[in-house]
Amino acid sequence: xxxxxxxxxxxxxAEEEEKRIAxxxxxxxxxxxxxxxxxxxxxxxxxTESEIEEDLALAERSLQEIECNRAALTLALQIxxxxxxxxxxxxxxxxxxxxxxxxxxxxxRGYDEVKIxxxxxxWVREAGTGAVRAAESLSRGTQDQLYFALRFGLIDLVxxxxxxxxxxxxxxxxxxxxxxxxxxxxxxxxxxxxxxLLLFTCREDVRDLAGKYGAHIIRMTNxx
Numbered sequence: 001x002x003x004x005x006x007x008x009x010x011x012x013x014a015e016e017e018e019k020r021i022a023x024x025x026x027x028x029x030x031x032x033x034x035x036x037x038x039x040x041x042x043x044x045x046x047x048t049e050s051e052i053e054e055d056l057a058l059a060e061r062s063l064q065e066i067e068c069n070r071a072a073l074t075l076a077l078q079i080x081x082x083x084x085x086x087x088x089x090x091x092x093x094x095x096x097x098x099x100x101x102x103x104x105x106x107x108x109r110g111y112d113e114v115k116i117x118x119x120x121x122x123w124v125r126e127a128g129t130g131a132v133r134a135a136e137s138l139s140r141g142t143q144d145q146l147y148f149a150l151r152f153g154l155i156d157l158v159x160x161x162x163x164x165x166x167x168x169x170x171x172x173x174x175x176x177x178x179x180x181x182x183x184x185x186x187x188x189x190x191x192x193x194x195x196x197l198l199l200f201t202c203r204e205d206v207r208d209l210a211g212k213y214g215a216h217i218i219r220m221t222n223x224x
Contacts, residue, residue: 022070028059028066085118098156106183106184106187111124144176155195168200171200188213
């Protein structure tokens with residue numbers, strides 16, 4: 001029998017390999033049944049009994065190897081799924097806290113809670129009514145605020161405190177009014193103390209506000 005796989009594949013690789021091996025297993029079982037039938041009908045065949053037994057032994061060995069690999073892949077897939085779920089359960093609360101602290105400042109008290117579940121589905125609770133709404137059902141402007149906060153929350157998770165990851169923002173305030181932009185820049189000012197920020201915009205009001213916060217402004221012409 002061949003050894004188990006020398007590495008733990010990704011979930012997608014494991015699923016694809018399991019499907020491939022399942023097809024091979026079915027094919028080997030068919031071949032096994034065919035060889036058994038040939039043994040039963042050996043007196044009609046010119047091949048010797050020893051040759052048939054050798055083919056049967058090879059088919060049995062191949063079948064055992066495939067079943068062994070399939071068991072290994074099934075186990076690897078289960079381990080990956082369990083590890084992924086454990087990681088989600090650890091990361092979701094951390095991301096929840098990082099996003100909520102920023103989003104509640106942007107939404108002007110329209111919402112009082114953000115909830116990110118272990119499957120990373122995002123929900124918000126309306127202030128006053130207490131209604132819980134999925135991110136997809138929010139207005140475009142509120143979605144932009146939520147994703148603005150989510151972006152920095154994700155950066156917190158993937159970068160170390162001693163070596164913070166930079167952030168590139170490409171026209172992030174398309175659906176923001178003046179008041180929301182000013183609130184967002186207060187967050188950007190804080191983020192800028194921790195990491196390098198690159199903000200691209202064609203709006204003059206955003207450019208002017210960035211200048212007030214001490215940003216280094218580079219004007220790009222059509223030729224650049």
